[in-house]
Every structure is written in C-alpha cells, then in structure tokens.
Amino acid sequence: MLPTDVIAGNPQKNRDDFYATIIDSVGDGIIVIASSGLITLCNPAAEEITGFSSKLAQGAEFDKLFALETTLLEIVSKTIRTGITISDHENVVVRSTGRVTPVAVTCYPLVLGSGEHIGAILTLKDITYIRELEAAVRQSDRLATLGTLAAGLAHEVKNPLGGIKGAAQLMEREFEPGSEMLDYTRVMIRETDRIDLIIRELLELASPRGLKLAPVNLHKVLGDILLLQRQAVADREIVFSKYFDPSIPEIMADEEMLTRLFLNLIRNAIDAMSDNGRLTVSSRVLADYRMAKNERHSRMVAIEVSDDGPGIPQEDLENIWTPFFSTKSGGTGLGLTICHKIVSEHRGMIKAESDPGHGTKFTVLLPLVQ
Ligand SMILES: Nc1ncnc2c1ncn2[C@@H]1O[C@H](COP(=O)(O)OP(=O)(O)OP(=O)(O)O)[C@@H](O)[C@H]1O
Numbered sequence: 001m002l003p004t005d006v007i008a009g010n011p012q013k014n015r016d017d018f019y020a021t022i023i024d025s026v027g028d029g030i031i032v033i034a035s036s037g038l039i040t041l042c043n044p045a046a047e048e049i050t051g052f053s054s055k056l057a058q059g060a061e062f063d064k065l066f067a068l069e070t071t072l073l074e075i076v077s078k079t080i081r082t083g084i085t086i087s088d089h090e091n092v093v094v095r096s097t098g099r100v101t102p103v104a105v106t107c108y109p110l111v112l113g114s115g116e117h118i119g120a121i122l123t124l125k126d127i128t129y130i131r132e133l134e135a136a137v138r139q140s141d142r143l144a145t146l147g148t149l150a151a152g153l154a155h156e157v158k159n160p161l162g163g164i165k166g167a168a169q170l171m172e173r174e175f176e177p178g179s180e181m182l183d184y185t186r187v188m189i190r191e192t193d194r195i196d197l198i199i200r201e202l203l204e205l206a207s208p209r210g211l212k213l214a215p216v217n218l219h220k221v222l223g224d225i226l227l228l229q230r231q232a233v234a235d236r237e238i239v240f241s242k243y244f245d246p247s248i249p250e251i252m253a254d255e256e257m258l259t260r261l262f263l264n265l266i267r268n269a270i271d272a273m274s275d276n277g278r279l280t281v282s283s284r285v286l287a288d289y290r291m292a293k294n295e296r297h298s299r300m301v302a303i304e305v306s307d308d309g310p311g312i313p314q315e316d317l318e319n320i321w322t323p324f325f326s327t328k329s330g331g332t333g334l335g336l337t338i339c340h341k342i343v344s345e346h347r348g349m350i351k352a353e354s355d356p357g358h359g360t361k362f363t364v365l366l367p368l369v370q
C-alpha cells in the first residue's frame, strides 16, 4: 500500500521515486539486467560491492563489465535463459579496485504481470563480516584444542621438573664457592625456572581465570605502557606516535589483562623494528561494527598497534596465534596466544595484517559495553 502523498499529484512519477528510494535503501547490492544483457539498474550497495558507479554500470553490457566474474555470468545467463532463481553462497566479487569481497548471490527472473520474462535481478550480499567471524571461530577452536593438549603436557612435566630443581638445589649446597660445578648447577636451576614460567603460562592459558571487570581508561593503560617502553628502548631512536580518539569512554574490562595484551603487542612491534623505526598506537570507535546476528553490542572500540618493521610473511600469518610459534631465539611463542585468549574473554576480536617489507598492524576490537 503506497502512502497517499505518494500517489497524489503525478502518480507515475511519485511511484517511480518511491520505488527507486526503496531499491536505493536496500543494504544488499541489486543489479537488474535486461534480457538483452544490458544493465538497467545498479543500486548504491551494488556500487559499493563491485566498485562500479551506477552511471558507468547502467546501459553497459553485463557480460563485458563483469567479464572476470565467470560464476556471476553463468548464473545471470542461466536465469535469463530458463527463468529459474539461482542462489550461490560461496562467491566472491573482485571489485574494480582489485579488492575481493565475499558475497552470497541470488539471481531472480524479472517477470511481468503477463508472465513474460524480461530479464534478471541479481542480488549481492556482502558477507565479509560473516567470513571473518567464521575464521575467528575456527581459530578459537584450534587454539582451544592446542591449549588443552599443551596444558596436559604441562601437568605431566611439572612434577618431574620440581624434582630436578630440588635435586639441583641440594647439589648447589655441596659445591665449593667458585667451583665450575656450582656454575653448572646454577644454570640448571635458572633453566628449570624458565621452563616453570612457560608451564605456568600454559596452564593459565588452558584454565579460564575469569575476568575482574571494572571501568578501564584505555588511553591511560596504553599511555603508561608506551611511556615505560620508550624508556626501556631509550638507546634506540624509535619514534612512538599515538592517535587517541578522546570520545572513547571507559570500558568495562580487566585492566591487568588488557595491560598484558597491549604490552605483548607493543613489545613484539619493538622487537621487530629497526633502531629508527616508527611505532603507532591509535584508537577509534567503530560505530556500526556488525558482530554476529543477535549480538547485543554493536559499538566497538578499535585499537591498532602498527610498526614499520619487516612484516610477517603471508605463510606465517595463520600460525602466529599458535602456542610456541616463534621466530625469535629467546621467544616462547606464547605472547600472541595469550593475547588471543584475553581478547576472546573480553568478547572482542583480534587480527593481524602485514605487508611484508613494510610493517605489521594488529587490530584489537573490544565492545564498548560488556
Ligand atoms: N609486529 C610484528 N612484526 C613482525 N613479526 C611479528 C610481530 N608480532 C609477532 N610477530 C611474529 O609472531 C611470532 C609470535 O609472536 P609471539 O608474541 O606469540 O611470540 P614471541 O614474541 O616470539 O615470544 P614471546 O612473546 O613469548 O616472548 C614472533 O616470533 C614473530 O615471528
């Protein structure tokens, strides 16, 4: 039923405006293709997904404009030929800018009241966020399995390790000061302490500690870490920059855990950079970040830690979250696994993007309301 003011005046014109407004307001991409193969309509969401302006698309031949998207060509030509509706949920569209957007596609026949088929309506639903969430869930599952395994191992190692340390401490008392054997014994004690630390971290990873939630001023946490780290590497000429969005309120979070999270990310960046590198920490509010359907919170805060170090090779990006993955001689490889856990416990998301040779950016998304 159309509102009366729409049908008043020139009914045809207002009706056209009304329908055009509806189509433009739909969040999914809509492209209408005539049986001749010419595009007759392309709404703003379709412009966004494909990267083609509607001015360019309208009147263009669909087959030419989307020549690289063979699946789309097949779907559209089949619908035009047969009048059947076709859906495909595993598709991608390469934007004219080169960016790849995962989309769910449905193509409906365009049918007149008389039953005559005059073309096809192609709808494109951007499912980037769904894909990202799926990847995050897969990653969490993998880490949970690995965490359980590692914790089992840690339990087994803990007792014999205690025995070795106890024996080494007894030996320490037996040797004369200055004797070589005393030095060796002390190395044993120091190294068993190191293993003990790794084991404690592993056990903590596998057992949810429960968050101590309280209002946290993110900028204070980040500012304090940056201040301390700047002092720690005062002998290097690293430039620290921060861009904080002052409108970000306090968030409900576990301050100790968040400190650990950002300290790990900032330490990693410092480890990766050259002596005159630049480390940037920024914060901003993501207004409409769609987590999952039915998710209570939609407002997220994004904190980015970026460096201009050597970056992470593409083949390592998947593995950096795995316990014990480390490319450093003294690293345990638990830092990012712990970061991942802390972010998950805060119901957020963490992702790493890297441009090998140019740097790395870690983005942490945390809900503004817990
Ligand atoms: N900013 C970065 N730039 C380049 N590589 C990075 C960066 N952050 C992490 N990595 C890579 O990811 C690996 C895993 O990081 P993670 O923090 O888990 O362990 P680690 O730093 O090696 O050891 P630990 O943090 O336990 O001392 C690192 O060894 C490094 O190869």
Ligand SMILES: [Mg+2]
Binding pocket: 264, 267, 268, 331, 335, 336
């Ligand atoms: Mg680390």
